[in-house]
Amino acid sequence: MPDPINVPVPCTCPQAHEDGDVVYLAPKLGLRGGLAVESAMTEPDPTMAVAWALITNNVVGWTKTDANGDPEPITEENLDALLPYAQGGEIVSNRAASLYLEDAFGPFEQRRKDSLQRSRTSGQTRPLLASHKPSRRKRSGSSSEPASDGQPSKA
Ligand SMILES: [Zn+2]
DSSP states (O other): OOOOEEEEEOOOOSSOOTTOEEEEEOSSOOHHHHHHHHHHTTSSSHHHHHHHHHHHHHEEEEOOBOTTSOBOOOOHHHHHHHSOGGGTHHHHHHHHHHHHHHHHHHHHHHHHHHHHHHHHHTTOOOOGGGGGOSOOOOSOOSOOSOOTTOOOOOO
8 A cells, every 4th residue: 555645734632742743645536535526526515525525535544642642533523623724624625635636526527528428419408497397288289398309499
């Protein structure tokens, strides 16, 4: 396994580390992290969800310790509490973004482009909201819906 990336951050431990703390980030976006980012893209606020997914899935170690000097486990709660935004959190987040964003969005962008092209060429551009219409019955006799064979309707 390749060496992790060391990210120096200010110490926030009860027993202060004179040299500050270090957060270790995975050198590459792993499969789990990539899938987490993919999933986060569908969140109402993807920016926040993606950034958080990048951190929670890629911090592989740190020097944070509790009041007894024992290592703090890396959990989402601890990441939140022990890496305050202004005391390492923002540093780690930025570092994670620069390390992984390309890996995270490369495949995603490519697939999005592919699927955009597919849906354009197959003519399936029906708006999602159409299915929310209360009634399908219409009074006008003419066929107002385009044929389902994907031919563009000429006005
Ligand atoms: Zn510390």
